[in-house]
Amino acid sequence: MSTFLVLLVGALIVVAALMTVTQRNPIHAALSMLIALGGVGALMIGLKAHFLAAMQVLLYGGAIMVLFVFVIMLLTLREDELGPEPPSATRLLAAVGALALTFILFSALSRRSDTEFREPDNDAKIAAAEAKGDVRRRTKVYYGSTEHFARVLYTDYAVPFELITVLVMAAVAGVIVLARRPDSMTLEATKLMASPAASRAASAGGGAA
Amino acid sequence: MNSITTPDAIQIVAALLFSIGVFGVLSRRNLLIILMSVELMLNGANLSLVGFAREFAHLPGKSESAQVMVLMAMAVAAAEVAVGLSILIALFRHVRSVSVDHPQATTLRD
Numbered sequence: 001m002s003t004f005l006v007l008l009v010g011a012l013i014v015v016a017a018l019m020t021v022t023q024r025n026p027i028h029a030a031l032s033m034l035i036a037l038g039g040v041g042a043l044m045i046g047l048k049a050h051f052l053a054a055m056q057v058l059l060y061g062g063a064i065m066v067l068f069v070f071v072i073m074l075l076t077l078r079e080d081e082l083g084p085e086p087p088s089a090t091r092l093l094a095a096v097g098a099l100a101l102t103f104i105l106f107s108a109l110s111r112r113s114d115t116e117f118r119e120p121d122n123d124a125k126i127a128a129a130e131a132k133g134d135v136r137r138r139t140k141v142y143y144g145s146t147e148h149f150a151r152v153l154y155t156d157y158a159v160p161f162e163l164i165t166v167l168v169m170a171a172v173a174g175v176i177v178l179a180r181r182p183d184s185m186t187l188e189a190t191k192l193m194a195s196p197a198a199s200r201a202a203s204a205g206g207g208a209a
Numbered sequence: 210m211n212s213i214t215t216p217d218a219i220q221i222v223a224a225l226l227f228s229i230g231v232f233g234v235l236s237r238r239n240l241l242i243i244l245m246s247v248e249l250m251l252n253g254a255n256l257s258l259v260g261f262a263r264e265f266a267h268l269p270g271k272s273e274s275a276q277v278m279v280l281m282a283m284a285v286a287a288a289e290v291a292v293g294l295s296i297l298i299a300l301f302r303h304v305r306s307v308s309v310d311h312p313q314a315t316t317l318r319d
Contacts, residue, residue, distance in 0.1 A: 006218040006219055013226060021237065021245075049276055081306050097231065101231055121266060143266055149277070153280070160281060164285075175292055178292065
Protein backbone atom coordinates (compact mmCIF):
# COMPACT_ATOMS: atom_id res chain seq x y z
CA MET A 1 0.00 0.00 0.00
CA SER A 2 1.64 3.18 -1.12
CA THR A 3 2.02 6.21 1.10
CA PHE A 4 0.26 8.34 -1.51
CA LEU A 5 -2.82 6.13 -1.41
CA VAL A 6 -2.89 6.23 2.41
CA LEU A 7 -2.66 10.02 2.38
CA LEU A 8 -5.37 10.26 -0.30
CA VAL A 9 -7.82 8.11 1.66
CA GLY A 10 -6.65 9.87 4.84
CA ALA A 11 -7.53 13.26 3.34
CA LEU A 12 -11.01 11.94 2.50
CA ILE A 13 -11.40 10.65 6.08
CA VAL A 14 -10.25 13.94 7.60
CA VAL A 15 -12.57 16.05 5.41
CA ALA A 16 -15.52 13.75 6.17
CA ALA A 17 -14.72 13.81 9.89
CA LEU A 18 -14.49 17.62 9.88
CA MET A 19 -17.87 17.78 8.14
CA THR A 20 -19.28 15.42 10.79
CA VAL A 21 -18.34 17.71 13.65
CA THR A 22 -19.35 20.96 11.91
CA GLN A 23 -22.68 20.13 10.24
CA ARG A 24 -25.73 21.51 12.02
CA ASN A 25 -28.18 18.98 10.57
CA PRO A 26 -27.63 15.60 12.35
CA ILE A 27 -28.47 13.53 9.24
CA HIS A 28 -25.77 15.34 7.23
CA ALA A 29 -23.32 14.68 10.06
CA ALA A 30 -24.33 11.00 10.13
CA LEU A 31 -23.78 10.58 6.39
CA SER A 32 -20.40 12.35 6.63
CA MET A 33 -19.46 9.97 9.43
CA LEU A 34 -20.39 7.04 7.20
CA ILE A 35 -17.83 8.24 4.64
CA ALA A 36 -15.16 8.56 7.36
CA LEU A 37 -15.92 5.06 8.68
CA GLY A 38 -15.79 3.61 5.16
CA GLY A 39 -12.40 5.27 4.62
CA VAL A 40 -11.07 3.71 7.82
CA GLY A 41 -12.36 0.35 6.56
CA ALA A 42 -10.48 0.88 3.28
CA LEU A 43 -7.26 1.62 5.18
CA MET A 44 -7.77 -1.57 7.22
CA ILE A 45 -7.85 -3.61 4.00
CA GLY A 46 -4.53 -2.01 3.07
CA LEU A 47 -3.16 -3.00 6.48
CA LYS A 48 -3.93 -6.69 5.87
CA ALA A 49 -6.69 -6.65 8.49
CA HIS A 50 -9.27 -8.12 6.16
CA PHE A 51 -11.57 -9.53 8.81
CA LEU A 52 -11.54 -6.26 10.74
CA ALA A 53 -12.32 -4.33 7.55
CA ALA A 54 -15.41 -6.49 7.08
CA MET A 55 -16.36 -5.93 10.72
CA GLN A 56 -15.82 -2.19 10.29
CA VAL A 57 -18.30 -2.13 7.41
CA LEU A 58 -20.83 -4.45 9.08
CA LEU A 59 -20.65 -3.08 12.63
CA TYR A 60 -19.91 0.61 12.10
CA GLY A 61 -21.27 1.19 8.62
CA GLY A 62 -24.21 -1.13 9.25
CA ALA A 63 -25.30 -1.48 12.86
CA ILE A 64 -24.11 1.76 14.45
CA MET A 65 -25.03 3.98 11.50
CA VAL A 66 -28.51 2.43 11.35
CA LEU A 67 -28.88 3.11 15.07
CA PHE A 68 -27.95 6.77 14.59
CA VAL A 69 -30.18 7.25 11.54
CA PHE A 70 -33.02 5.44 13.30
CA VAL A 71 -32.83 7.75 16.31
CA ILE A 72 -32.61 10.84 14.07
CA MET A 73 -35.74 9.68 12.22
CA LEU A 74 -37.49 8.81 15.48
CA LEU A 75 -36.92 12.24 17.01
CA THR A 76 -37.52 14.27 13.78
CA LEU A 77 -35.85 17.27 15.37
CA ARG A 78 -37.05 20.77 14.64
CA GLU A 79 -34.62 23.67 14.48
CA ASP A 80 -35.35 24.86 18.03
CA GLU A 81 -34.95 21.34 19.44
CA LEU A 82 -31.37 21.18 18.21
CA GLY A 83 -30.49 23.82 20.79
CA PRO A 84 -28.19 26.80 20.40
CA GLU A 85 -24.59 26.32 19.35
CA PRO A 86 -21.94 27.46 21.83
CA PRO A 87 -20.41 30.94 21.38
CA SER A 88 -17.49 31.30 18.99
CA ALA A 89 -15.10 31.78 21.91
CA THR A 90 -15.91 28.24 23.09
CA ARG A 91 -15.35 26.91 19.58
CA LEU A 92 -12.04 28.74 19.38
CA LEU A 93 -10.92 27.24 22.71
CA ALA A 94 -12.01 23.79 21.53
CA ALA A 95 -10.00 24.25 18.33
CA VAL A 96 -6.96 25.33 20.36
CA GLY A 97 -7.31 22.26 22.59
CA ALA A 98 -7.67 19.91 19.64
CA LEU A 99 -4.70 21.49 17.87
CA ALA A 100 -2.61 21.15 21.02
CA LEU A 101 -3.52 17.46 21.17
CA THR A 102 -2.60 17.08 17.48
CA PHE A 103 0.73 18.73 18.20
CA ILE A 104 1.43 16.35 21.11
CA LEU A 105 0.54 13.29 19.01
CA PHE A 106 2.62 14.48 16.05
CA SER A 107 5.63 15.27 18.21
CA ALA A 108 5.38 11.75 19.67
CA LEU A 109 5.19 10.34 16.13
CA SER A 110 8.19 12.36 14.97
CA ARG A 111 10.38 10.61 17.56
CA ARG A 112 9.75 7.21 15.99
CA SER A 113 12.55 5.60 14.03
CA ASP A 114 11.76 5.18 10.35
CA THR A 115 9.94 1.97 9.60
CA GLU A 116 8.35 0.27 6.63
CA PHE A 117 5.77 -2.49 6.40
CA ARG A 118 7.53 -5.82 5.94
CA GLU A 119 6.13 -9.24 5.23
CA PRO A 120 4.34 -10.62 8.29
CA ASP A 121 6.20 -13.34 10.18
CA ASN A 122 3.25 -15.67 9.71
CA ASP A 123 3.22 -15.26 5.91
CA ALA A 124 7.01 -15.61 5.74
CA LYS A 125 6.73 -19.01 7.47
CA ILE A 126 4.12 -20.11 4.92
CA ALA A 127 6.38 -19.00 2.06
CA ALA A 128 9.33 -20.89 3.61
CA ALA A 129 7.22 -24.05 3.95
CA GLU A 130 6.09 -23.72 0.35
CA ALA A 131 9.67 -23.31 -0.81
CA LYS A 132 10.52 -26.62 0.88
CA GLY A 133 7.54 -28.24 -0.86
CA ASP A 134 5.82 -28.82 2.47
CA VAL A 135 2.44 -27.31 1.60
CA ARG A 136 -0.55 -28.36 3.65
CA ARG A 137 -3.81 -26.53 3.22
CA ARG A 138 -4.36 -26.33 6.96
CA THR A 139 -1.19 -24.38 7.57
CA LYS A 140 -1.79 -21.85 4.79
CA VAL A 141 -3.49 -19.32 7.01
CA TYR A 142 -2.41 -15.85 5.95
CA TYR A 143 -2.00 -12.93 8.31
CA GLY A 144 -5.21 -11.02 9.05
CA SER A 145 -7.49 -13.51 7.29
CA THR A 146 -10.67 -14.60 9.04
CA GLU A 147 -9.21 -18.02 9.90
CA HIS A 148 -6.02 -16.53 11.30
CA PHE A 149 -7.98 -13.99 13.32
CA ALA A 150 -10.38 -16.66 14.61
CA ARG A 151 -7.52 -18.89 15.76
CA VAL A 152 -6.14 -16.09 17.93
CA LEU A 153 -9.57 -14.98 19.15
CA TYR A 154 -10.80 -18.42 20.18
CA THR A 155 -7.56 -19.63 21.79
CA ASP A 156 -5.68 -16.81 23.51
CA TYR A 157 -8.64 -14.47 23.89
CA ALA A 158 -11.53 -16.88 24.48
CA VAL A 159 -12.28 -15.52 27.98
CA PRO A 160 -12.36 -11.81 26.99
CA PHE A 161 -14.52 -12.79 24.01
CA GLU A 162 -17.02 -14.51 26.30
CA LEU A 163 -16.94 -11.53 28.67
CA ILE A 164 -18.09 -9.34 25.75
CA THR A 165 -21.40 -11.21 25.88
CA VAL A 166 -21.83 -10.08 29.50
CA LEU A 167 -21.18 -6.50 28.40
CA VAL A 168 -23.73 -6.73 25.60
CA MET A 169 -26.30 -8.24 27.99
CA ALA A 170 -25.69 -5.38 30.42
CA ALA A 171 -26.07 -2.89 27.57
CA VAL A 172 -29.37 -4.45 26.47
CA ALA A 173 -30.71 -4.35 30.05
CA GLY A 174 -29.52 -0.76 30.43
CA VAL A 175 -31.16 0.34 27.18
CA ILE A 176 -34.49 -1.21 28.20
CA VAL A 177 -34.40 0.56 31.57
CA LEU A 178 -33.33 3.91 30.07
CA ALA A 179 -35.62 4.05 27.04
CA ARG A 180 -38.72 2.87 28.89
CA ARG A 181 -41.53 5.38 29.23
CA PRO A 182 -41.57 7.10 32.63
CA ASP A 183 -45.17 5.96 33.28
CA SER A 184 -43.96 2.34 32.70
CA MET A 185 -46.54 1.03 30.26
CA THR A 186 -47.39 -2.51 31.35
CA LEU A 187 -47.98 -5.46 29.06
CA GLU A 188 -51.72 -5.42 29.77
CA ALA A 189 -51.96 -1.74 28.80
CA THR A 190 -50.10 -2.45 25.56
CA LYS A 191 -52.56 -5.25 24.72
CA LEU A 192 -55.51 -2.95 25.47
CA MET A 193 -54.13 -0.33 23.13
CA ALA A 194 -53.48 -2.90 20.41
CA SER A 195 -57.06 -4.24 20.18
CA PRO A 196 -59.68 -1.54 19.45
CA ALA A 197 -62.57 -3.48 21.00
CA ALA A 198 -60.77 -3.96 24.28
CA SER A 199 -59.75 -0.31 24.43
CA ARG A 200 -63.34 0.77 23.70
CA ALA A 201 -64.55 -1.48 26.50
CA ALA A 202 -61.89 -0.07 28.78
CA SER A 203 -62.82 3.53 27.94
CA ALA A 204 -66.54 2.75 28.41
CA GLY A 205 -65.74 1.20 31.77
CA GLY A 206 -63.62 4.21 32.61
CA GLY A 207 -66.48 6.52 31.58
CA ALA A 208 -68.95 4.65 33.77
CA ALA A 209 -66.60 4.85 36.71
CA MET B 210 6.05 13.44 0.58
CA ASN B 211 9.02 11.11 0.28
CA SER B 212 9.94 11.73 3.89
CA ILE B 213 6.69 10.22 5.16
CA THR B 214 6.72 6.44 5.42
CA THR B 215 3.50 4.44 5.06
CA PRO B 216 3.28 3.45 8.77
CA ASP B 217 3.72 7.10 9.70
CA ALA B 218 1.01 8.14 7.23
CA ILE B 219 -1.41 5.72 8.91
CA GLN B 220 -0.53 7.06 12.36
CA ILE B 221 -0.92 10.67 11.14
CA VAL B 222 -4.40 9.93 9.81
CA ALA B 223 -5.31 8.16 13.06
CA ALA B 224 -4.03 11.09 15.16
CA LEU B 225 -5.96 13.60 13.04
CA LEU B 226 -9.15 11.52 13.29
CA PHE B 227 -8.81 11.35 17.08
CA SER B 228 -8.15 15.10 17.35
CA ILE B 229 -11.16 15.94 15.18
CA GLY B 230 -13.27 13.76 17.48
CA VAL B 231 -11.95 15.66 20.51
CA PHE B 232 -12.77 18.94 18.77
CA GLY B 233 -16.32 17.72 18.12
CA VAL B 234 -16.86 16.71 21.75
CA LEU B 235 -15.52 20.05 23.01
CA SER B 236 -17.19 22.37 20.53
CA ARG B 237 -20.70 20.97 20.04
CA ARG B 238 -23.75 20.96 22.31
CA ASN B 239 -25.86 18.55 20.27
CA LEU B 240 -25.75 15.17 22.02
CA LEU B 241 -26.14 13.29 18.71
CA ILE B 242 -23.06 14.98 17.26
CA ILE B 243 -21.12 14.44 20.49
CA LEU B 244 -21.83 10.68 20.27
CA MET B 245 -20.70 10.70 16.62
CA SER B 246 -17.49 12.50 17.65
CA VAL B 247 -16.84 9.79 20.26
CA GLU B 248 -17.23 7.23 17.45
CA LEU B 249 -14.66 9.13 15.40
CA MET B 250 -12.22 9.06 18.34
CA LEU B 251 -12.71 5.31 18.77
CA ASN B 252 -12.09 4.83 15.05
CA GLY B 253 -8.88 6.84 15.26
CA ALA B 254 -7.63 4.64 18.11
CA ASN B 255 -8.67 1.49 16.20
CA LEU B 256 -6.86 2.61 13.06
CA SER B 257 -3.74 3.33 15.11
CA LEU B 258 -3.87 -0.16 16.68
CA VAL B 259 -4.29 -1.88 13.31
CA GLY B 260 -1.43 0.19 11.89
CA PHE B 261 0.91 -0.83 14.72
CA ALA B 262 -0.18 -4.47 14.41
CA ARG B 263 0.79 -4.40 10.73
CA GLU B 264 4.01 -2.54 11.45
CA PHE B 265 5.25 -5.18 13.91
CA ALA B 266 3.76 -8.18 12.10
CA HIS B 267 7.17 -9.21 10.76
CA LEU B 268 8.45 -9.87 14.29
CA PRO B 269 7.84 -13.30 15.78
CA GLY B 270 5.08 -13.03 18.33
CA LYS B 271 1.46 -12.18 18.39
CA SER B 272 0.90 -8.82 16.77
CA GLU B 273 -2.62 -10.08 15.94
CA SER B 274 -3.45 -9.36 19.59
CA ALA B 275 -3.91 -5.73 18.57
CA GLN B 276 -6.47 -6.81 15.99
CA VAL B 277 -8.39 -8.77 18.64
CA MET B 278 -8.30 -5.65 20.80
CA VAL B 279 -9.83 -3.66 17.94
CA LEU B 280 -12.69 -6.18 17.68
CA MET B 281 -13.29 -5.79 21.43
CA ALA B 282 -13.28 -2.00 21.02
CA MET B 283 -15.86 -2.32 18.25
CA ALA B 284 -18.13 -4.41 20.49
CA VAL B 285 -17.75 -1.89 23.30
CA ALA B 286 -18.47 0.94 20.86
CA ALA B 287 -21.68 -0.74 19.71
CA ALA B 288 -22.83 -1.18 23.32
CA GLU B 289 -21.81 2.39 24.14
CA VAL B 290 -23.80 3.82 21.22
CA ALA B 291 -26.89 1.83 22.17
CA VAL B 292 -26.78 3.10 25.77
CA GLY B 293 -25.83 6.63 24.69
CA LEU B 294 -28.71 6.89 22.23
CA SER B 295 -31.21 5.59 24.79
CA ILE B 296 -29.97 8.27 27.19
CA LEU B 297 -30.48 10.75 24.34
CA ILE B 298 -34.07 9.57 23.87
CA ALA B 299 -34.70 9.81 27.63
CA LEU B 300 -33.29 13.36 27.58
CA PHE B 301 -35.41 14.31 24.59
CA ARG B 302 -38.60 12.98 26.22
CA HIS B 303 -37.77 15.00 29.30
CA VAL B 304 -36.84 18.41 27.91
CA ARG B 305 -37.80 18.24 24.18
CA SER B 306 -34.26 19.14 23.18
CA VAL B 307 -31.03 17.28 22.37
CA SER B 308 -28.84 20.10 23.67
CA VAL B 309 -26.67 19.11 26.63
CA ASP B 310 -26.69 22.78 27.70
CA HIS B 311 -30.45 22.82 28.19
CA PRO B 312 -31.19 24.26 31.67
CA GLN B 313 -33.20 21.18 32.66
CA ALA B 314 -30.82 18.67 31.13
CA THR B 315 -28.98 18.18 34.42
CA THR B 316 -32.15 17.09 36.25
CA LEU B 317 -33.02 13.97 34.29
CA ARG B 318 -34.52 12.30 37.35
CA ASP B 319 -37.66 13.88 38.75
